[in-house]
Amino acid sequence: MKPFGWQLVAASSLSLALAHAEMRPQYGGTAHMLLGSAPNSLDPVSPQADPFTAGKLLHLIYDTLVSINDSDNIQPELAVSWEVDKDRKHWRFRLRPGVKFEDGSPLTADLVATSLRQVNTWSVFPEGDSIEIDLQQADDLLPAELSLTKNAIVKRNESAPSGTGPFRVGKWESGKRLVLTANEEYWGGRPFLNSVEIEFGSSYRDQETALELGRADLVEIATEQARRLETGARHVSESGPLELLALVFAHEAQSTNESKLRQALTLCIDRISIRDVLLGGQGDLAAGILPNWITGYEFLFATEMDVRKAQEARGEVSQAPVWMLGYNSRDPISKVVAERIALNARDVGLRVQLASGANADVQLVRIRLESMNPGIALKTAAVRLGLPEPKLEGVSMQQVYEAEAALLQGQKIIPLFHVPVVYGVGGAVKGWKARLDGSWPLTDVWLGH
């Protein structure tokens, strides 16, 4: 082979090696993250203004006994196995050995039982290297419940609460900044990142600007901006459509006339135009509280716009009140969506006026589902939406469907859209794999150059 040929081979090999080097995980570095809202507290049991984001963040510090993957399968976390008796009332979870808290103390059944008893009314007691949970009624959703953030295993002592997660709290400036450092002894393996620095309170615009300027590695992206960023060759990570936009009334329809007016409102909203234009084509039209990709039955609820039927329903009521439609003034797209809904309503003779305050007749809300499990997702969503919490015992989809249908029948909620949660990922972040549940795979990412 001529020297030139060898040079070529050498150059190609070097390039391949370099490229491969880039693909190989590297330890070190600090990922910078910007978020709009801060958690109220770093204790999982504290109520949160944004439970979804707070839950994703707290899962970096604490572990639950189990978790649910994108396919709604229970995955072992701090519990390696579990079993239930025939009556499905007595559960036993065997704990993972060798797990330590931040202060170095080992995870024990006592601590687990104590942690769970602090937030639940279950009968929880340690049994060797396991814990046993006795329920008064059979509940196949227990594992899914245990995957919720509130049931994270926390060691509470006189100082701050302590967890077993992949990161530890380095510095916490409440409402402003949180620094997480890698847990060297994490049972799942030390994260590649040395630390994650999270700043709170930035608007979508500021977060996008920081991402553009390289000052942030991970930011939140407004749903309606996702397509624009994608076309701009930016790395955008989307969850499944698990954020529900809906109109929620202050109370259920209390008369036939009110029911007809709400039906008219449901039929007059031009969801397709709103989704395609205002939401940037993101998300799916929603007819139910839970998205079809989680339940599979959402298509059974009607969503089509029918102006003629809406006008007929409106015409059956002699006098329609003026509805005050509230929206989140900090969310720019909410205002525009509310204005569009008001215009649609006016087209069929309904009077809807916008109000930015909390005391409105109907509110345009956005909530993110907290679990991939339909039953748990429906229960938590119902609580967040102010609906009656459905009583679900099993994992039967039939039960979930009936429960959701019952909630929708009261006409207190008009689902509009399910949209994804969108994150912008900086170019230095490697190994990011989007998850349907919207969680942050920070334990698996590393910073490259």
Add this chain to the structure above:
Amino acid sequence: MEGAARWQLAADGCLVGSLAAPARHDGHHGCDARLHGEKLSFRRKLLLVFSATIFVVVAAVAGIVSVLTGAAFDRLNGERTLALVRQFQRAFKRRGDDVVEQVEAIAAGDAARRMGLELSRLQPDYGTYVGEAKGIADSQGLDFLEFVDAQGKIIASAQSPAKFGYKDSSLNLAAVSKHAYLKEEDLPQGSALGLFAVRPVRDGEVALYVAGGIRLDKEFLRTLDLPAGMRTLLYQNVAPAFSAQFLIDPSEGPRVAEKIAPLIQKVVADGNEHSETIRWTSNRTDDEMMHAIPLPGQDGAIAGVLLVGSSRREYVELNRRVRDVAMLVGGIGILFAIFMSNWAAWRVTRPVEQLAAAARSVGRGEREVRIDVSSHDEFGELADAFNRMTRELGEQSDRLVQAERVAAWRELARRLAHELKNPLFPLQLTVENLVRAHAHSPQLFEEMFDEGTKTLLAEIANLKSTVTRFSEFSKMPEPHFQPVDVNNLIEQVARVFQAQLESRVRIECRLELEQGLPLIAADSDLLHRAISNLVLNGIDAMPTGGTITLASNRKNGNGVSIKVSDTGSGLSAEERKALFTPYYTTKQNGTGLGLALVQSIVSDHQGKVGVHSRPGQGTTFTIELPRNWERLSAGQGKSAVEN
């Protein structure tokens, strides 16, 4: 009597007057108004005339000044309003040209071109541009920006992003105006008025239009250069009925917008300019002259109303100053009028008052009253004539007194001759008989001497009695005035005659005395004698018995009245007429001087005595006496009041 009555009336009036006003040095007590009832004094008439004259003049001047000032203000206000309107129109046109320029720039820009090209596709993606309009509008400084297709369907809207797909019916794309125009824009939070321009986009196969504009708001009005005291407002005629929320007012301060509603409605109704004074508050300085000008839109309908306000504070304050000065001048004028009226009245009425006082003095009987002649005008002539009159009156009075004296002497001589003649004749006859008897027969003389001497002595006694009465009458003393309780005096008289009346069992004495009579100034002895004479007359008039009544009561003012009544045979008219004539008597042995004495005493007390009688019904004598308090000395009067 008549003169005395007038004096008493004058005295009453003056006494009342003296309580209300101090007495002046000339004795007049300032009671003209009281004396003459509701009549105004000369001084007050003069005061009214002067005051009215000054008031009318000052009011007329103030009114004329006020009217002229108002006209000047209105004229100036009109000029300033016109200038401001022209300024607004220039600013309006300038801003309109700016809007046209900005819209043209957008229509020629990249975003519009891209949008035009996108629309040309089979399935255009409107979502890409829905948010662009706001950014482009902000960059160009526009408040409104819409991209619409040929049918007027909104592709992107900066002011109403949610309106994509809706048709903007307010745009008339068939006749796009070259200039900017007013247009109402329907916003989610309500309608607003804007200055718009529309331009086509010339890229792409599908027609695309850009409609941009600025909002007419406070900032727009603040760009106008306003003179002091003026302001502009803009009413957006975007609703059928007036609403204060559509009124744009850059000025500070609370105003009740509804007060301006009628003016605006008038302009909107007929499309003409109108002016009105708006009273914002009860304070007139807050009044404002509002000139309303209609602002038509593209289709000719009234899109807005420009209001130019001009404060009337200056005018109102000037008016107030004029009024205050007028009042001050009027006040000074009235004071001057008071001074002038007093001076003129003094100049005119003083001589008249002097004359009146002198006439009253003459009426009182003073004969040496003279008025000083200090001027050579009509008043001087009047005074001179008065002096001549009083002098002549005095001379006439002297002559009359002289004649009366002569007549009185003749009457006295006649009466004396008559009274003396009666007893002298028997005296003469008796002496002649004694002489004859002595000459013819000493024995007859002896027989006639005793009887003769008796007759002589009796007649001499009669003569002596007659001389004594005349002597008493001539020796009537001057009355000595002191405070006298009339009731007490009457009781004394009654006690004196009590014994005499008791001896005559058929004569009863009754007392009817009013209690609480005021003290009067009188001579108690003389008054006692007068009442006693009347009582004696009454007794003599009832030889067969009867009742004699002594009564007292208060007379008008502070005087008293004393009545002595009998139940005798009464008097005829002729007898009543001659009753007070000296020497007239109905008694056989009367001298006829008793009632003359009574009259003399009463006259000395400035009183009057009267009689009422009818035959067979008895007789009543009435003595009326004034208080005469001025006849007391100062010490006597004071001690009498204290007692």
